Amino acid sequence: MAEQNHTDVVRERILEKLIHAEYMPGHAFKLREMTEDGEFKGLSQTPIREALLQLVAKDILVGQRGFTVRVPMPTVAGLAEVRSIRIQLEIMAATAGMQDWTQQGTHRLEQIHGELLQAKAVGDVATILRKNVQFHFALYGQDRMPYLMSLLRSLWAITGPSIRFLYEEGRPMDVSGHHAHEDVILAMRTQDRHLLEKAIAQDGSEHGEKILQVLRDKVSPEALTVQSFQKMELLRTRAKRGRKIQHEQ
Numbered sequence: 001m002a003e004q005n006h007t008d009v010v011r012e013r014i015l016e017k018l019i020h021a022e023y024m025p026g027h028a029f030k031l032r033e034m035t036e037d038g039e040f041k042g043l044s045q046t047p048i049r050e051a052l053l054q055l056v057a058k059d060i061l062v063g064q065r066g067f068t069v070r071v072p073m074p075t076v077a078g079l080a081e082v083r084s085i086r087i088q089l090e091i092m093a094a095t096a097g098m099q100d101w102t103q104q105g106t107h108r109l110e111q112i113h114g115e116l117l118q119a120k121a122v123g124d125v126a127t128i129l130r131k132n133v134q135f136h137f138a139l140y141g142q143d144r145m146p147y148l149m150s151l152l153r154s155l156w157a158i159t160g161p162s163i164r165f166l167y168e169e170g171r172p173m174d175v176s177g178h179h180a181h182e183d184v185i186l187a188m189r190t191q192d193r194h195l196l197e198k199a200i201a202q203d204g205s206e207h208g209e210k211i212l213q214v215l216r217d218k219v220s221p222e223a224l225t226v227q228s229f230q231k232m233e234l235l236r237t238r239a240k241r242g243r244k245i246q247h248e249q
Contacts, residue, residue, distance in 0.1 A: 006047035011054055013039055018060065018071070018157035021129045021164045027071040029061075060157050071161050076215050079162060080208070086155040087204040090136065091197050093148055094184075097141040098193060106189050108138055113181045125167040133160075135181060139188075165214040166207070180206065 017023055029052055031045040040048060052069040055061040062072045074082075112135045119127035133156070140149065180203035187196035 006043055007050040007054070010040060010043065010047050010051035014051060014055060015060075015153060015157050019153065019160045020133055021160045021162075023071045023161050024164050025071050025073045025161045027161070029069045055157075058154060060154060072158075074158075074162055074215065076212050079159065079215065080212060082155055082158050083204060083208040086152065086159060087201055089148060089152055089155065090140070090204065091200050093140040093145060093152060094196060094200060095193055096148075097144050098188070098191060098196065100141075101188050101191070103189075105138070106185060109135060109181075109185050109188065112138060113179070113185065116181070117179075128167070129163060132163075139184065162211050162215070163207070165211050 029048075031048055034040045034048050035043060035045060052061060053063070056063045056069060061069050063069050112131055116128055116131035116135065119125075119131060136156075140152065180199050183195060183199035184203070186192070187199055
């Protein structure tokens, strides 16, 4: 397989892990550890490094001094902005194919949401996160608008890691009350566009506000400071320039 294909495969795997909140904000990617990981085992460090740098270029990951690539620790304002954009694009994706929605599609949403509730009842966080993503992407109808889906995947990759804040050890899990997914399902069954838009906005806003409150409560301003990424060539040029000045002195 070509090196570029390896890079594409690694990038998509990392994106999937970000979308499903398998990485927490602040997670540092270590090349040696990744080459020993089951999902990346057998790959050299080069495609992994290239994939990480591509995600840095897309503002999904951040590069820091010392060539470390991390999952960014979001600011309250930044995360609120990205979630707001994601909600609007989710509404666009869901309503675009509403007229073609089938009973089979509604049953699929009901099944996924039922599995999510079962996972909540037993505290299975990994399954909760996976089923939530499945529900949303099943709603979008991924074959209709590929460019929009690409944007949504990037936005999910940015917001996904912060969802982990809701399921940290010791934080109570809400398993009661009405869930906005139920209104989404009802809206698709009855072809109620207004209810669909309202339900998607409510789903994103309710969970989003809980995450933002965690950020307000626990994250220090120092943790939010991120070094901007600098290319290796630029750093080498500056180092050479510094040595030249010292020599002339």
